[in-house]
Amino acid sequence: MTELAPxxxxxxxxxxxxxxxxGTVRVDHDDLLRFTAEVFTAHGIPPxxxxxxxxxxxxxxxxxxxxxxxxxxxxxxxxxLTSGRARADAEPRVLADRGATVLLDGxxxxxxxxxxxxxxxxxxxxxxxxxGLVSVRGGTHFGCAGPHALRAVEHDMVGVVAxxxxxxxxxxxxxxxxxMLGTNPLSVAAPAGENPPFLLDMSTTTVPTGKVRAAARAGxxxxxxxxxxxxxxxxxxxxxxxxxxxxLTWLGGSGSAQYKGFGLALMVEVLAALVPGAxxxxxxxxxxxxxxxxxxxxxxxxxxxxxxxxxxGIYQREAGSxxxxxxxxxxxxxGGEVSYPGVPxxxxxxxxxxxxxxxxxxxxxELSALAGRLGVAPPAVC
Amino acid sequence: MTELAPxxxxxxxxxxxxxxxxGTVRVDHDDLLRFTAEVFTAHGIPPxxxxxxxxxxxxxxxxxxxxxxxxxxxxxxxxxLTSGRARADAEPRVLADRGATVLLDGxxxxxxxxxxxxxxxxxxxxxxxxxGLVSVRGGTHFGCAGPHALRAVEHDMVGVVAxxxxxxxxxxxxxxxxxMLGTNPLSVAAPAGENPPFLLDMSTTTVPTGKVRAAARAGxxxxxxxxxxxxxxxxxxxxxxxxxxxxLTWLGGSGSAQYKGFGLALMVEVLAALVPGAxxxxxxxxxxxxxxxxxxxxxxxxxxxxxxxxxxGIYQREAGSxxxxxxxxxxxxxGGEVSYPGVPxxxxxxxxxxxxxxxxxxxxxELSALAGRLGVAPPAVC
Numbered sequence: 001m002t003e004l005a006p007x008x009x010x011x012x013x014x015x016x017x018x019x020x021x022x023g024t025v026r027v028d029h030d031d032l033l034r035f036t037a038e039v040f041t042a043h044g045i046p047p048x049x050x051x052x053x054x055x056x057x058x059x060x061x062x063x064x065x066x067x068x069x070x071x072x073x074x075x076x077x078x079x080x081l082t083s084g085r086a087r088a089d090a091e092p093r094v095l096a097d098r099g100a101t102v103l104l105d106g107x108x109x110x111x112x113x114x115x116x117x118x119x120x121x122x123x124x125x126x127x128x129x130x131x132g133l134v135s136v137r138g139g140t141h142f143g144c145a146g147p148h149a150l151r152a153v154e155h156d157m158v159g160v161v162a163x164x165x166x167x168x169x170x171x172x173x174x175x176x177x178x179x180m181l182g183t184n185p186l187s188v189a190a191p192a193g194e195n196p197p198f199l200l201d202m203s204t205t206t207v208p209t210g211k212v213r214a215a216a217r218a219g220x221x222x223x224x225x226x227x228x229x230x231x232x233x234x235x236x237x238x239x240x241x242x243x244x245x246x247x248l249t250w251l252g253g254s255g256s257a258q259y260k261g262f263g264l265a266l267m268v269e270v271l272a273a274l275v276p277g278a279x280x281x282x283x284x285x286x287x288x289x290x291x292x293x294x295x296x297x298x299x300x301x302x303x304x305x306x307x308x309x310x311x312x313g314i315y316q317r318e319a320g321s322x323x324x325x326x327x328x329x330x331x332x333x334x335g336g337e338v339s340y341p342g343v344p345x346x347x348x349x350x351x352x353x354x355x356x357x358x359x360x361x362x363x364x365x366e367l368s369a370l371a372g373r374l375g376v377a378p379p380a381v382c
Numbered sequence: 383m384t385e386l387a388p389x390x391x392x393x394x395x396x397x398x399x400x401x402x403x404x405g406t407v408r409v410d411h412d413d414l415l416r417f418t419a420e421v422f423t424a425h426g427i428p429p430x431x432x433x434x435x436x437x438x439x440x441x442x443x444x445x446x447x448x449x450x451x452x453x454x455x456x457x458x459x460x461x462x463l464t465s466g467r468a469r470a471d472a473e474p475r476v477l478a479d480r481g482a483t484v485l486l487d488g489x490x491x492x493x494x495x496x497x498x499x500x501x502x503x504x505x506x507x508x509x510x511x512x513x514g515l516v517s518v519r520g521g522t523h524f525g526c527a528g529p530h531a532l533r534a535v536e537h538d539m540v541g542v543v544a545x546x547x548x549x550x551x552x553x554x555x556x557x558x559x560x561x562m563l564g565t566n567p568l569s570v571a572a573p574a575g576e577n578p579p580f581l582l583d584m585s586t587t588t589v590p591t592g593k594v595r596a597a598a599r600a601g602x603x604x605x606x607x608x609x610x611x612x613x614x615x616x617x618x619x620x621x622x623x624x625x626x627x628x629x630l631t632w633l634g635g636s637g638s639a640q641y642k643g644f645g646l647a648l649m650v651e652v653l654a655a656l657v658p659g660a661x662x663x664x665x666x667x668x669x670x671x672x673x674x675x676x677x678x679x680x681x682x683x684x685x686x687x688x689x690x691x692x693x694x695g696i697y698q699r700e701a702g703s704x705x706x707x708x709x710x711x712x713x714x715x716x717g718g719e720v721s722y723p724g725v726p727x728x729x730x731x732x733x734x735x736x737x738x739x740x741x742x743x744x745x746x747x748e749l750s751a752l753a754g755r756l757g758v759a760p761p762a763v764c
Contacts, residue, residue, distance in 0.1 A: 096691045100482030101512025103691040130483025133513045135691060158652060176711035176720040188649040190656070198652065200645035206634070223637065230714060251634055251642055252588070255605065260633055263582035263723040264646075267570040270540060270580065274572070274701055275688050282707035283700070306657050309478045309485040309517060318665070319656055325664035329558035332612060338558040341645040 025364040026356030027379040038376040043081045044088035053112035059147040062352040063345035067210030068144040086110050086140045100129035104136045111142030118301040119151040126303035136299035137278040145187030146201035152303045153189050153197045160302040162186045162268045166279035168294040171248045180282040183208045184268035193320020199342030204265035205248040212238045273298030356382030407746040408738030409761040420758040425463045426470035435494035441529040444734040445727035449592030450526040468522045482511035486518045493524030500683040501533040508685035518681040519660040527569030528583035534685045535579045542684040544568045544650045548661035550676040553630045562664040565590045566650035575702020581724030586647035587630040594620045655680030738764030
């Protein structure tokens with residue numbers, strides 16, 4: 001383990017003051033982005049791409065979605081690059097262009113960058129046609145779906161991003177004995193007037209694998225309902241998931257509602273992978289796949305431009321009314337608060353910018369060691 | 383109550399033989415469509431529209447989704463027409479046209495017809511642009527979302543249909559004391575090669591109101607998880623829902639997963655209502671609405687044409703492989719069967735065509751009485 005390099009922008013004594021909770025270090029928001037981008041450039045990613053990829057990856061830690069943040073840097077993205085399964089300099093190819101719709105082959109580019117590029121293209125098409133769809137094959141893991149969907153919001157548009165998991169088979173169809181589908185995430189981001197943007201970012205299973213593995217690493221049990229065994233009984237020991245004895249449940253849990261979660265996963269498989277011709281979970285090809293099972297991931301990347309259809313400004317006014325009414329909803333519990341997806345993440349991001357991004361001690365040590373190995377400065381402690 | 387008219391195409395003795403289960407009558411599939419269309423024409427709907435509306439409404443009974451079938455003819459659609467809240471001869475207006483996207487004002491046309499028209503328009507645009515979005519305001523209740531989405535499948539396209547509930551407030555945000563949103567259904571239909579089409583058709587609550595009311599009418603309890611009281615405790619007496627003492631839960635039930643169902647409902651509210659400028663659930667306008675709360679419903683109607691992006695035929699081959707692999711998945715229980723949304727509905731529709739459409743005795747009596755009042759022949763018993 002390389003010794004920690006000094007945190008270049010921190011003041012003396014700042015580090016211990018920054019330990020707001022036991023086992024957590026707060027690092028400077030912008031410097032965390034700088035560090036992450038430098039790690040990517042050290043792996044051959046061109047600087048602009050590295051910056052975009054860093055923004056997408058750090059979104060997890062900045063917004064509190066830590067299961068999809070920097071913990072995956074050394075577990076998913078660097079191995080993808082060093083093994084050659086993701087290509088640092090890949091040039092995506094347009095395979096078909098119908099104006100409002102573009103079929104793109106990502107050529108194995110880093111998904112953290114590629115998905116955002118696809119959204120920027122969808123946004124340009126939506127400005128002209130009202131809707132823009134970029135249908136992507138040949139993608140790799142793109143991290144949280146949310147930051148890619150949020151790029152549409154910067155243009156006052158609604159963004160939808162979904163991804164399958166290539167040929168990877170993680171979750172079983174209801175009543176089935178063999179895993180067939182990925183956790184198939186879906187994200188929708190929408191401007192909300194003066195309120196924080198609406199941001200749904202969900203797996204179609206009750207929880208994604210990242211949350212189960214985080215609990216396993218922490219030695220925690222998981223709540224009933226996340227995992228089930230062969231007979232459908234609840235499993236609370238998360239280590240039994242990677243042991244193959246426990247399976248992710250679909251959103252909806254048990255009973256007939258699980259067909260909704262399963263159906264949403266299939267919706268994503270169709271829209272994100274079958275339409276562009278990406279790798280599929282349930283197919284004969286998946287059994288005889290050449291390469292790793294989550295190569296050739298497919299994305300659905302969609303932007304809708306309300307201003308192409310209605311008077312500019314009216315969407316934002318009505319969106320402000322809609323989401324403002326939710327925030328003003330009287331709570332059941334006195335002193336409680338009503339919110340919507342995206343609000344807790346926006347508030348956490350604000351705290352991260354102001355007070356620093358909280359990283360677990362273990363993760364901070366890991367990133368600092370990585371910095372040492374690569375000869376880049378570690379993220380500055382606040 | 384008008385006496386039953388004789389069933390014109392039934393053979394002597396056929397009716398009692400058709401009672402496969404106690405309290406059920408089987409009526410001829412095509413004649414049920416004929417009857418339903420005639421009821422609509424008797425209410426001023428032009429014949430071609432009436433035929434389309436009948437197909438959409440009867441889809442519920444034909445496929446086994448009885449909560450959204452003919453039970454709603456006298457409860458929702460005829461009152462909409464006789465009260466003038468739905469207009470039989472409404473001419474929808476195009477408010478904006480960007481090629482791939484059309485903004486349509488339904489002008490209060492019958493949703494059972496309007497949503498299908500919107501899908502046919504989306505399909506034509508998708509054939510040219512790869513994707514077609516018809517964003518609808520001024521709609522009325524469209525029944526099941528599924529049959530409208532399925533119109534895309536007839537053109538080898540993927541169809542997506544969603545609807546909000548206008549200003550109607552049925553379900554509460556998590557932790558909130560006031561209902562703010564509708565049950566906001568979402569449907570996705572996709573060709574599946576030689577297999578039955580994939581058809582997801584779901585409310586974003588655990589169950590839609592129709593299922594709760596059907597249980598209340600039948601005097602049945604509902605399973606735990608469908609309804610909760612103010613404190614979040616499960617309620618199994620469905621009559622407490624219309625009594626205001628029990629509330630629909632979001633898909634995901636309790637715990638953090640309920641934010642996914644709530645988020646999906648907001649996704650539908652944004653895409654189906656905020657984008658076109660339809661009536662919104664959570665807004666100040668909803669409190670001061672002029673007219674009934676579920677007027678000015680919004681729809682998202684989307685078609686995606688794989689053949690505009692890839693070689694014709696390849697989508698169907700790969701879709702056959704995907705959905706075929708699911709049907710061939712080894713079951714957990716010996717002799718069990720793995721399926722996907724759309725398969726049970728397709729099989730039930732096949733039985734309905736062959737053996738007749740099952741209608742509850744009470745519903746059959748109600749429809750026969752309606753036939754007598756309107757002077758049309760009741761649906762023929764098989």
